Each structure stands twice: as C-alpha cells, then as structure tokens.
Amino acid sequence: MRNSVVAIVGRPNVGKSTIFNRLVGERISIVEDIPGVTRDRIYAQAEWLNTRFNLIDTGGIEIGDEPLLVQMREQAQVAIDEADVIVFIVNAKEGITAADEEVAKLLFKSNKPVVLAVNKVDNPEMRAEIYEYYSLGFGEPFPISGAHGLGLGDLLDEVVKHFPTFSEEEEDEDTIYFSLIGRPNVGKSSLVNALLNEDRVIVSDIEGTTRDAIDTHLKRDGQNYVIIDTAGMRKRGKVYETTEKYSVLRALKAIERSDVVLVLIDAETGIREQDKKIAGYAHEAGRGIVIVVNKWDTVETDEKTMKEYEEKIRAHFQYLDYAPIVFLSAKTKKRIHTLLPMVKEASENHAKRIATNVLNDVIMDAIAMNPTPTVKGKRLKVLYATQVAVKPPSFVVFVNEPELMHFSYQRFLENKIRDAFGFVGTPIKIFARKRS
Numbered sequence: 556m557r558n559s560v561v562a563i564v565g566r567p568n569v570g571k572s573t574i575f576n577r578l579v580g581e582r583i584s585i586v587e588d589i590p591g592v593t594r595d596r597i598y599a600q601a602e603w604l605n606t607r608f609n610l611i612d613t614g615g616i617e618i619g620d621e622p623l624l625v626q627m628r629e630q631a632q633v634a635i636d637e638a639d640v641i642v643f644i645v646n647a648k649e650g651i652t653a654a655d656e657e658v659a660k661l662l663f664k665s666n667k668p669v670v671l672a673v674n675k676v677d678n679p680e681m682r683a684e685i686y687e688y689y690s691l692g693f694g695e696p697f698p699i700s701g702a703h704g705l706g707l708g709d710l711l712d713e714v715v716k717h718f719p720t721f722s723e724e725e726e727d728e729d730t731i732y733f734s735l736i737g738r739p740n741v742g743k744s745s746l747v748n749a750l751l752n753e754d755r756v757i758v759s760d761i762e763g764t765t766r767d768a769i770d771t772h773l774k775r776d777g778q779n780y781v782i783i784d785t786a787g788m789r790k791r792g793k794v795y796e797t798t799e800k801y802s803v804l805r806a807l808k809a810i811e812r813s814d815v816v817l818v819l820i821d822a823e824t825g826i827r828e829q830d831k832k833i834a835g836y837a838h839e840a841g842r843g844i845v846i847v848v849n850k851w852d853t854v855e856t857d858e859k860t861m862k863e864y865e866e867k868i869r870a871h872f873q874y875l876d877y878a879p880i881v882f883l884s885a886k887t888k889k890r891i892h893t894l895l896p897m898v899k900e901a902s903e904n905h906a907k908r909i910a911t912n913v914l915n916d917v918i919m920d921a922i923a924m925n926p927t928p929t930v931k932g933k934r935l936k937v938l939y940a941t942q943v944a945v946k947p948p949s950f951v952v953f954v955n956e957p958e959l960m961h962f963s964y965q966r967f968l969e970n971k972i973r974d975a976f977g978f979v980g981t982p983i984k985i986f987a988r989k990r991s
C-alpha cells in the first residue's frame with residue numbers, strides 16, 4: 556500500500572520550507588547523516604495521527620532562471636501531477652497577490668483537493684483577517700504560523716480527511732517489485748529493454764496504481780517481477796521534468812513502492828555526487844538494494860579491474876556495504892542474466908524472518924566471544940533479542956540500559972547477525988530497548 560502524497564505550494568517567502576521542516580522536522584533529524592541526502596531536501600516522510608504520508612516542498616524545485624510566474628506555474632503543476640492533496644500557502648502579512656490568484660486558478664481547475672493555509676498568523680488577533688482568503692475559492696482558510704508552530708494540527712486534520720483509500724490487494728505478495736534509479740543517461744531504459752528482450756515472457760504493460768506510472772510485468776524462472784515506473788523513466792517534455800530535483804522526486808516515488816532498488820552507476824563516467832544522493836535515499840527508505848555498474852563494455856578490463864572498481868564503490872558508498880554489485884552491459888547484454896537472480900535474493904532477504912530461539916543463539920554466542928562493553932563502571936546486559944518486522948528485517952535487543960549500547964557494539968551484533976543469516980542485499984535495523 557502506498558502512502559498518500561501531500562504537496563506544499565505557494566509564492567516564494569510565504570514560509571513553505573519553514574512549514575515543511577516543522578511537519579517532518581523530527582524525522583529528518585533522526586535519519587542517518589548521509590552526505591548530500593539531508594541537505595536541501597524537498598521530499599520527506601511525515602506522520603499525523605498514525606497516518607504516514609509523503610510531503611513535497613515544490614518550492615525547492617527551481618527551474619533555471621525562468622520568471623517567477625513560470626516557476627510558480629510549474630511548481631503548481633508538479634503538485635497537481637504528483638500529489639493526492641495540495642496545501643496552498645499564502646502570506647497573511649501580504650494579502651492576496653496576483654501570483655496567488657494565478658496559482659489558485661490552476662489548482663482550482665485540477666480538481667485535486669486543496670487545503671488553503673494562511674501563514675504568518677503569529678497571534679490570535681490576526682485571525683480575524685483571514686476571511687478575505689475565502690475569495691480564493693478553497694473554502695475555509697486555516698490560519699497557521701510556521702515559525703511558531705501554531706494551527707498545524709487543525710491543518711493536518713483537514714489534509715488527512717482528503718487522503719484517498721488504497722486497497723490492500725493493490726500489491727501482490729508473491730511478486731517482486733523493483734525499480735531502477737540513477738542519473739540521467741546511466742542506461743535505465745536500456746537495461747529495462749535488455750531485461751525484457753532477454754525474457755520473452757513479457758506479460759503486459761498495464762496501467763500502474765499511481766497516475767501515469769506504468770508497471771512492466773515479467774516472469775522469469777517461475778518468479779513474477781514488476782518493474783516500477785518505467786514510463787516515468789522514459790517520459791520527457793514538461794519543463795520541470797528536466798530538473799534534477801524533479802528526477803530525484805520521481806526516483807523517490809518509485810523507491811517507495813519497491814521491494815528492491817537497483818542503483819545504477821555509469822562505468823564510463825564514474826561515480827558522481829548525485830549517485831551518492833540517489834543511493835542514500837534508497838538506503839534510507841530501507842529497501843533491498845543491488846548496485847549495478849552499467850556500460851561495463853566501455854571499460855578496458857584485466858583480472859584486477861573489477862576488484863578495483865568494487866573497492867572504489869565500497870569507499871564511496873560505505874553505508875551500502877550489504878549491497879551486492881553486478882557489473883554488466885545493457886548494450887552487449889553481458890552478465891544481464893545474473894541480475895534477476897540477484898534481485899530475487901535481495902528481495903527474499905529483505906522479507907526474511909528469523910526464529911527467536913535461533914536469533915538468540917547467535918546473539919549469545921556473539922556476546923560470549925566479545926563481551927558487552929562497560930561504560931563508567933556499568934556493564935551493558937543483553938537479555939534477549941527478537942525480530943519485530945520485515946522489509947527490512949528489524950530486530951529489538953532488550954538490554955538493561957539502552958544508553959550503554961554503543962554504536963560500535965551494535966555494529967558488531969549486526970555483523971554477527973549478517974554472518975549467521977546472510978542478509979545480502981538488504982539493510983537490517985537494530986534497536987536497543989530497556990527491559991529490567
């Protein structure tokens with residue numbers, strides 16, 4: 556089941572980023588610090604009343620040096636195309652401007668649910684002034700103050716009311732959903748085509764669950780696969796679709812629905828900053844990951860090349876140490892046949908459950924080998940561990956004092972779990988919880 560998507564739209568300086576950060580703030584600060592990922596983000600997960608949703612700050616999508624009105628039209632269009640609910644923000648200190656009216660017109664025509672928020676209403680006296688905003692045609696305006704965190708609860712209550720309901724059957728448990736992400740030109744479409752040509756049994760191209768996402772079905776060795784959003788990958792045209800931020804946004808949506816994400820790297824041009832950013836998102840989302848080095852045909856190879864390239868990747872993507880690397884060529888189809896089995900393995904590991912008794916045997920052996928650390932005279936005691944979730948496999952380790960579980964010891968336990976159960980291709984999560 557996918558999360559609903561909420562997009563924030565409004566003129567520059569109305570407070571979009573302030574509100575975005577308020578709504579997702581805590582989540583952003585708890586995620587691991589992966590270089591380039593947390594900075595200037597326009598997309599994040601948020602939660603309200605136990606409902607998770609994805610939030611887009613369209614203000615972060617800047618389209619070259621187009622004039623303001625064009626920028627705003629494009630941003631509104633992103634919201635209309637991508638979101639289930641749009642939060643339209645205006646500035647109480649400035650009243651309704653011509654640009655507000657222009658955007659309002661576009662949003663109005665789209666028939667998407669729009670919730671109007673009047674920002675910078677920093678004190679109760681100002682609430683009386685919000686009535687002029689009824690004229691924008693979106694019903695009751697919600698007075699908020701992003702800076703002071705006022706009115707956001709009422710606003711979210713209204714937003715959540717408009718979420719569509721998604722049926723659970725949308726996704727088939729026995730099918731492996733995967734997506735290909737990577738910089739423009741790394742060969743995503745070529746690789747999809749290569750996979751399809753190799754497998755004659757293409758079921759069909761059917762309309763995906765999200766608007767204009769086309770899922771491609773294929774079957775190989777009795778296993779069903781769906782490649783997500785291959786249409787989105789091919790689509791080009793609208794001005795905003797050529798911006799880097801927007802292509803990241805597209806990748807994020809595909810990641811959201813994937814069991815496994817193929818992170819493509821171009822062997823010809825090497826690893827770039829943007830590769831790390833994209834891979835970081837996939838890791839953060841907790842999906843299975845396979846790193847694919849495409850265009851391997853362009854590299855002069857001897858017996859050491861692959862090993863050296865692998866070391867380079869490991870150094871650049873340290874947090875992806877669990878991801879297998881496949882070197883191939885979409886063009887010559889060299890080693891293409893190794894890809895789907897790898898995707899399958901990653902997917903199986905991503906969904907794997909370990910019985911509690913077996914898990915505890917491994918943990919206790921690990922502790923016997925490398926006793927728990929002592930911090931300021933207090934020793935960490937591990938009582939027992941249990942797997943609490945799959946996709947990705949998540950473990951809770953019950954301990955006397957969670958603060959005594961140092962990062963390095965947690966890492967040690969993670970490695971032991973990996974050694975014992977072989978979680979190739981999937982991140983795993985470990986949480987220390989108090990139990991006396």
Ligand SMILES: Nc1nc2c(ncn2[C@@H]2O[C@H](COP(=O)(O)OP(=O)(O)OP(=O)(O)O)[C@@H](O)[C@H]2O)c(=O)[nH]1
Nearest residue numbers: 566567568569570571572573614675700701702703
């Ligand atoms: N008084 C007041 N100021 C606010 C409030 N919310 C945001 N601001 C201020 O408004 C200015 C613009 O806020 P941003 O969040 O950067 O606005 P934005 O819409 O993301 O702007 P762009 O990135 O240019 O599109 C900043 O100086 C904020 O501190 C608020 O509720 N009250």
Ligand SMILES: Nc1nc2c(ncn2[C@@H]2O[C@H](COP(=O)(O)OP(=O)(O)OP(=O)(O)O)[C@@H](O)[C@H]2O)c(=O)[nH]1
Nearest residue numbers: 738739740741742743744745788849850884885886
């Ligand atoms: N030599 C070589 N060229 C390749 C390979 N795979 C793709 N290419 C070429 O790389 C270029 C880009 O390939 P695409 O498949 O369009 O790349 P993409 O990632 O889908 O690109 P965008 O749609 O822009 O995101 C094309 O000219 C391909 O022919 C490969 O394995 N070897």
